[in-house]
Amino acid sequence: MIVKKNNLLINATPAKFGGAKTIVENYLENGDFSKYEKVILLAPRTIFFNNEKVHHVKRETSGLLSWTFSVLIVFLYALYYRCGSIISFNNVNCIVPFFNKITYFHTPHIFYSKSMRHRLLRFTIRYLMVREHFVFQSKYVHDEFVRVFGEKYKFSVNWCGCESPFINNISFRKENSSEKYKCIVPIVDSKSIVKNFKFVVDNIDFIDQNNIEIYSLSEGGERSDKIHYIGRKSKVELMSLYCEMDFMLMPSLFETVGLPIFEFAGTGKPVLVLDKPYISGIDNTIGLPDNIFPFCEDEFYDSIINLTQEYEWHKILPLSSDHRMLKPDWSAMNNFI
Incomplete structure (x- = not known):
């Protein structure tokens, strides 16, 4: 089965609530998908978005299953949907070569936690994802990542933006x-x-x-x-x-x-x-x-x-919608193929 580089698979299976869910929804609303023939989203049913180009396949994971799914099982979905490009919002990504991949890193606990899951994530990043492309939300998280894992990766720092009350x-x-x-x-x-x-x-x-x-x-x-x-x-x-x-x-x-x-x-x-x-x-x-x-x-x-x-x-005046703090930057995701 031939995969196509301009078919995109987005893996966000643990993003059930909180900041992770908000960031995925932000990307789905503001990302540029014009270069893709097909976009497949693997994510919980709680994800809401308005983008007709994105086909939502409802999948949800947590704990060690999120690691197994992101590193190995997602490969089968990529083959099934013929996707040659994979975006992961799960801190790690598919370790099978030949795919075009980028990984959104958003869990600082990985740097220092002694839990089995976070040790496994550290091992995966350090030994199985060398030279992969990671995206961070701030320069500080980037610097901490380099301190822990070194510089043998590709990096982008893109502010995620946020919503604010009307x-x-x-x-x-x-x-x-x-x-x-x-x-x-x-x-x-x-x-x-x-x-x-x-x-x-x-x-x-x-x-x-x-x-x-x-x-x-x-x-x-x-x-x-x-x-x-x-x-x-x-x-x-x-x-x-x-x-x-x-x-x-x-x-x-x-x-x-x-x-x-x-x-x-x-x-x-x-x-x-x-x-x-x-x-x-x-x-x-x-x-x-x-x-x-x-x-x-x-x-x-x-x-x-x-x-x-x-x-x-x-106090200050409420921020306008075009304020730099509220506007997302998805340039790394938009331009990685």
């Missing part, structure tokens, strides 16, 4: 209002060490004393007497929630991008971000708007006090 739906806090500030913490897993929700729990009494209510996207966790655990939200629900909140607090220790930071920043309302290398890397890639405020842990109290006392100063 400007007309955004509600703004009234100046000099005595109501409590509503703060969203966009962390779904309150137990994750990397997501660092413990930082919020440890400081919740101080936060509460400063007239602030915390809303978490986790299903539950500690200090529920002062933290509203509202659970995971759909994209539409999340955008609506952003419109109602007064500011965002992001305590993560490591993110590939941290899409909620930039989605919320599009409202013009303030975002407090724990200052870690990933946020500096994004600043160096596209620049941060003036309503994103990185802070060090020992400056947190001052940051909260300054925000509540000078809230209007921390």
Whole structure:
């Protein structure tokens, strides 16, 4: 069976929710598929897009099955659909030669996690994917990848862009209002060490004393007497929630991008971000708007006090749809054949 270079297979089987799902949907809406005769998407049924050229084959994987599917099984789908080009959104790609391939890397846990799955991913990248083409969302993630795996690969750094709530739906806090500030913490897993929700729990009494209510996207966790655990939200629900909140607090220790930071920043309302290398890397890639405020842990109290006392100063106008932060760059994906 002859495969064709201008038949494209997109492998996104683990992208069930969250940032991974958002990025795949963004690519399907904004990528350039004009050079392809046929485009096959392998992805969960939860993926939504409006592109008649893309044929959606509903497939879903998780855990070690995602590795097996991406590295080996996808080869059979490529043969069946006669696809000579493969895009993988699963951090690794088909190890069978002769295909034109590019891999979107978006999971920083691979750099340091001791889990069997992440060890397997490291092994695959280090020994089975030499000279393959990887795409990163920021210069920092690229640099970390090179630190861990070396320079024997092809690289592209393309900012993924993001959505933001429709400007007309955004509600703004009234100046000099005595109501409590509503703060969203966009962390779904309150137990994750990397997501660092413990930082919020440890400081919740101080936060509460400063007239602030915390809303978490986790299903539950500690200090529920002062933290509203509202659970995971759909994209539409999340955008609506952003419109109602007064500011965002992001305590993560490591993110590939941290899409909620930039989605919320599009409202013009303030975002407090724990200052870690990933946020500096994004600043160096596209620049941060003036309503994103990185802070060090020992400056947190001052940051909260300054925000509540000078809230209007921390705001900017909502970002327009053509702002560099909201616009995606899919040039590496568009031009890899």
